[in-house]
Amino acid sequence: MPITATPPKITEVGALIRPSLMCMATESDTSLTLVSFGALSPEDCNKLLVATTPTIRRVSTAVPTLTYAERRPSEPVRTLLTRDYLGFAQPPGTSDRWLATPTPTATVIVNTGGAFGGYPRAFATGLTDTHDVIEQVGAIECVDLKLTPLGAYTLLGVPMDELTGRVVDLADVLGPAGHRLTERLANTAGWDARFAVLDEFLLRRAEEGPTPAREVAWAWRRLVESCGVLSIGELAHEVGWSRRHLVTRFRQQVGLPPKTVARIVRFDGLLRRVGTAGRAAWSRIATECGYYDQAHMNRDFREFAGTTPTAFLARLPERMAERMAAEVTSVQYTWVPAG
Template sequence: MRTFVHGTAVWGVACPRRPSRVAGVTMAGFRVRELDTLRMVPHPAVTLLVEFGGGTPVMDHAAGRQQRGSVVAGPGFGSGGAVRARGENVECVQVRLSPAIARAVLDVSPADLDGTVVALDDLWGREASRLRERLSEIASWQERFALLDALLARRHEAGPTVDPEVAWAWQRIVAGRGLVRIDGLAAEVGWSRKRLWSRFRSQIGLPPKRAVKLVRFDHAAHRLVAGEGAARVAADAGYADQSHLHRDVVAFTGVTPATVAGEPFLAVDDLAWPNREICAGRT
């Protein structure tokens, strides 16, 4: 386990030594003594958070609702800066699932999550509590990753798949970092626009236009965290101008690009997920 230090944030971070058996699955382990109001930044993946330590992470929503413990969040969760995470003595494994395989692994469509968060117990029942118990009994992070990966692989093999055309369209968006002509996707797969838009929304959880904006934002936000100037990022990431980038960042996070550049949620990615494209589903 390595130590991540960013301002006042100090976290222990563990990464698997081997890639997942399932393409589009990545994970990282976190040990945080004090998690202090961490802004949740939207990400182009379905997030599975499994806690197993003595502490319990808490998610505070802008409307006053709270969510505790292990959760599943849809792609784009946290838009508008509406969700903060906190807790003490938190130990957890965070899994990022490509939306193209999330339905098979979770037994629920990303569209049913609709950018929100649900308790893992509500989806998996007793299996969720058994998983937490087994993770807490294991001392090694690598063994924890292996246990969880085996479970995800079994569920993926038994679960329903998305249409190949839908999976291909999602991977085109991710590979192009959001710089694709969405009107041309239907023609490339040989479907009508109406059919692709309907299937994509129901199976990925986002309409194609929203998916393009989310993937483009994620790429731009990480470049801001890396220290690149907003004008350069806007030009390279396909925004019309710096004001366009500013509006998109505020819409997704509720704060300005300068503030996003200092977000620990994004800064830890270079350590926890060095290959972010695979996290989103570019396989």
Template sequence: MHRIRVVRHASERGGWEMALATPPPALAPLVRDYCGFREAMPQPMRRQELPGVQVVLILEFGPLLKHLDDVGGVTRHRSGFVAGLDERWSTTEHNGESHGLQVNLTPLGARRLFGLPMHELSHRVTGLEDLWGGEARRLVESLAEAPDWAARFAIADAFLLKRAERGPAVDAGVKWAVERIQRTGGQVDISTLASELGHSHKHLIHQFHEQVGLPPRRLARLLRFDRAVERIKSGGPVRWAELALELGYFDQAHLNRDFRQFTGGPPSALLRRALPDAGGFESGA
């Protein structure tokens, strides 16, 4: 059984429903979490999508989202899309209505599910039908016909478990290194990781390039940023200098530097654009 938490919002800006769920134990190494979404807004809605340590799979059974990159490109993808690991934000927009399921995959889970060298998915958005073909269409049709979120999560579970059975094995050393980076909150020396694995620094970077999508040092940096964003989402007061030290930044200036690279502005600007009730972040554009 899934643990499902449904969050609803209604105000002058419109309404949305977010169904948040954790995966079953068999999928936990592959799937970080699920978020089902349904929105009805009086006007188009544009959100800033932040980089993080998850590969984002979007399954769409409503009007298609527009994906806008940072150089002005606009794409739509029937059935959905996959956003690989990145170090820049992007923007999504819908015409006032959206309905779908977001699956936040671990990088190693994405490797199992898509069977590609992960650098081929990094820094880009790829149409799901380009990766899974007719399977993607059939999955989305099943999700659209399901009566509720619990049924949709069960359908997604079954599909992903079956898909993972056909996927390539993950290198045990890379898995250990990723888990070590996560356990330490990104505060681990990469040369030490390589030495403990019996690899050269260059070989470890190559392995991460193939199976994760980013080198270990850059993954660790994203992890620190991701945890800072989660703190903002929690809604409580934030003491930036204390948070910077807690997350392993040298000082608040280094935290601010990462936020400017990953969001386009300081942490306080992102905090002001946070939407209530699990709504994400409004675009500043």
């Protein structure tokens, strides 16, 4: 990263996404942000050379030092992802355990260090309709991509229902190209250079990959825009397909049936608003998110989070709930500590 004469100040280290991973609000035109967190005072943090950041007032000292870097992808790759490129590293001795709820995103992880968690060194996952407990133990250094399902369909070049609820070696998805990408990223020093390698690779995949059916892309966009409240009958009518044909093609290119995806979109939107809810406001929030009533919402909590709304809210780290309700563009997880 180039060193500037007057490094910009850090605005705020708040936005707890996990107790051990803090997310910093950055300006939208920032090309790369590199940050270290740990047992540092605000003064120490402001000595860090970081790209385009505003004055730390608060900093957590209860977490090990972690780093992450971000860079904006080139067009048209950017439209296929749900966030910027993210590089993440945590030191040895770190151990975290998280409840992960379903989200309308696919994931690609490429470790630039060793593999972790018993997973392949590089892997892809599709959508899932179940919650899971994720464990991160020991040293980790990786590139973490979050893709829209249709973006994953294009960039990975496989039917997305083949990845549903699975963790698949990237070499099995991309063939030799997956192995070459993994080795090249691991042998490239520095996040900026790694992101350049990744961007070049994904630009080529975007040009060569399959294009989703126009009708499926329309149905996906409508579900997201409506926060999952449109009926499948309405979608089928809008695209001019039978309900059965829409479900078949949508599942193939997105990974799950449209009705299930609608529920996940709605539930994910609900979790991003829990910070403004409070226990007394669950009925109102449920209605605003498209649930018939609080009982309807409670059923989705049991299925997608394995717990109740009140228990979920109680697990959130301090200040995380309120930040989940705000627009956070760097790290987008709605995970909470596993019980």
